[in-house]
Amino acid sequence: MLERIRIVLVGTSHPGNIGGTARAMHNMGLADLALVAPRCEPITAETVSRASGADRLVHQAPTFASLEDAVSECTLVVGASARSRTLPWPMTTPRQLGERLPAELAGEESRVALVFGREDSGLTNAEMQRCHAHVHIPTNPDFSSLNLAAAIQVVAYECRLACMEAPEAGDEAAPEPLASHQELEHYFDHLERTLIDIGFHDPAQPRQLMARLRRFTLRARPERMEMNILRGILTATQRQAASSDRQDSSDTPDAGS
CATH class of the missing domain: 1.10.8.590 (Helicase, Ruva Protein; domain 3)
Structure with a gap:
């Protein structure tokens, strides 16, 4: 199941954060990284240094012009949100997200995208409205800012834990494929x-x-x-x-x- 989870970085401005993301993903067994309109050179010496041996994920990561292109084949798109929006959207925690993954990935054509926005401003309202749900990490309200790679580490850990604990697939009929x-x-x-x-x-x-x-x-x-x-x-x-x-x-x- 972990192979069908894509981490999408939108408008990343610091190459070190791309490397840190690759390391966090590799720690948790995720390997599908996609970049959307990065605002920096994705692969630098700092990228490689922060990746700590996981820079292969960055080298093979495709770059897209838009979020729509990066998640076009995905059947569930979840955007990371650090704040409430004008129009409330279905909200989940990393643990709740992890718990729903086995069912979401039951079909062979199912793909999940976890989308993380810009370091300074996150995802735009238009980008968030392209997501089925928003995931919010319940941090200390007095100090809620998380480094991008740290936020991805938290979410990736919950995904890995849920997939490890998921029961083995039985002989039940495969679910109908969801719309991409x-x-x-x-x-x-x-x-x-x-x-x-x-x-x-x-x-x-x-x-x-x-x-x-x-x-x-x-x-x-x-x-x-x-x-x-x-x-x-x-x-x-x-x-x-x-x-x-x-x-x-x-x-x-x-x-x-």
Whole structure:
């Protein structure tokens, strides 16, 4: 299961933190590291020094331009958050996250991404809304700031512990594959276009509509087949709306009538 957990670093500004992350991951048996738009040279002498023998993870880590690209194949995306957000999102602790991993990774196509943001500002609200849930480490409120690698060490430890304690897989039927992040993003784009087409959503006055629909959908954890059904409904809705518009246009009398 640990092989299907990806650690994603977004906008990292210090190469030492990338090396420290690699060391923390290697300590806990994680090997899939991805970098999103790093603000520093990822591999330096300090990276290698802080990795303490785990620099192989950094050398093989792919770099992506966006978070969406880095987690496109993942079926569960969890973003690390050090503060509450304007629109509350499902929140979990590292231990609770670890406890749910065996079930999340039961399917062979399942992939989990744990996303950590910039050292100075963390993840943006838009990036956090791309996550199914947020993980928060309950630190001392009087001194809550954690080094990036230390935060990853805490979360990675809970993941390893939970996977070690998970019962062996039985002969039960494999669960239906969940929709991937990429499939969900295509659905959200399709949903927004449809809501605009039928006059339900005004992009000029969004009123957090799409954010709330995103939160609702991500909380539901739809399967791939369910996602296909929903998109089929959206396509039929768009077709019906277009047909109604053509009918209304044909029923409009000419100006000289």
